[in-house]
Amino acid sequence: MPVSAPQFPSGVSLRHSGDAMGSQVVIEITGSPEHLEHAQRRLIELEQRWSRFRPSSDITRCNTTRGLPVTVHADTRTLVRHGIQAWKLTGGRCDPSVVDAMIANGYDRSFAEIGTATAPPMHQVARGCGDIVVDDAMESITMPHDVGFDPGAIGKGLAADILVEEVLAAGADGVFVSLGGDIRCGGSSPGGDGWRIPIVEPSLGAGALGTLRVSEGAVTTSTDRRRRWTQDGRTVHHIVDPATGRNAVSAATLVTVIAADGWWAEAVATELYLATPGEWERIVTEHRVAAFIVDHDGRHHLVGPIQDYLS
Secondary structure, three states, X not given: OOOOOOOOOOOEEEEEEEEEOOEEEEEXXXXXXXXXXXXXXXXXXXXXXXXXXXXXXXXXXXXXXXXXXXXXXXXXXXXXHHHHHHHHHOOOOOOHHHHHHHHHOOXXXXXXXXXXXXXXXXXXXXXXXXXXXXXXXXXXEEOOOOOOOOOHHHHHHHHHXXXXXXXXXXXXXXXXXXXXXXXXXXXXXXXXXXXXXXXXXXXXXXXXXXXXXXXXXXXXXXXXXXXXXXXXXXXXXXXXXXXXXXXXXXXXXXXXXXXXXXXXXXXXXXXXHHOOHHHHXXXXXHHOOEEEXXXXXXXXXXXXXXXXXXX
């Protein structure tokens, strides 16, 4: 991904917390105030370009002008290109084209505004990302007539990747970014022995399920216990099965993935959530990640080299 950050001196530990992309944000930087300002500014830019709830965003314009090329920023072309790649590499299980299905299931506004959706869902099978055209020469994206794009979790993971890579390139010693639990970290950690990241799922009991120690990379958790609302008298959640357009039904209730990049951790977490338990080991091995999975009976499954990270 492009790196365009200026160079700043480093050495001071700084922290920012707030809200962005519909999630709680934490940014920790060992660097200068300018490093933190750069990260905050870039996060605002990415949300303005990527949010499907902003009428003027690149993604909204692409979704409302289907069939025609739309001029967009390079950041947005990078996002959509990563979404297409995630769709291909996960066999269609991580599919940003589920946006119409999500809207039909009631997720038609920011999560904080949903409350209760009264209309019954109209199930929309995802069309896939194969016909989306990303044209760097024309600086444009063309969505097919029957395909939309939802940045979703891949957008948060990629945003965390961009912030960490740009701030490190600008000279910061260490960076930690959490966007609603999509975590990317790099450089020197406090104490120099790795970034410590708890696996937390309050609905499954008090405290952390475990603590991960990561020197550099990404950690993301996908769960059906959060982002839930009521539609037509039933509780629904934000994870949609692209093959049916309905709420995904899974053997897992929580999937935590460790990978090199945030966008890829998100893609694999979605694939694992939609997969059967018999597929978990194969998926983790093929994608060279590690995973911690909790099933609906509360059992913990350590898949791949996850024990190398648990402390």
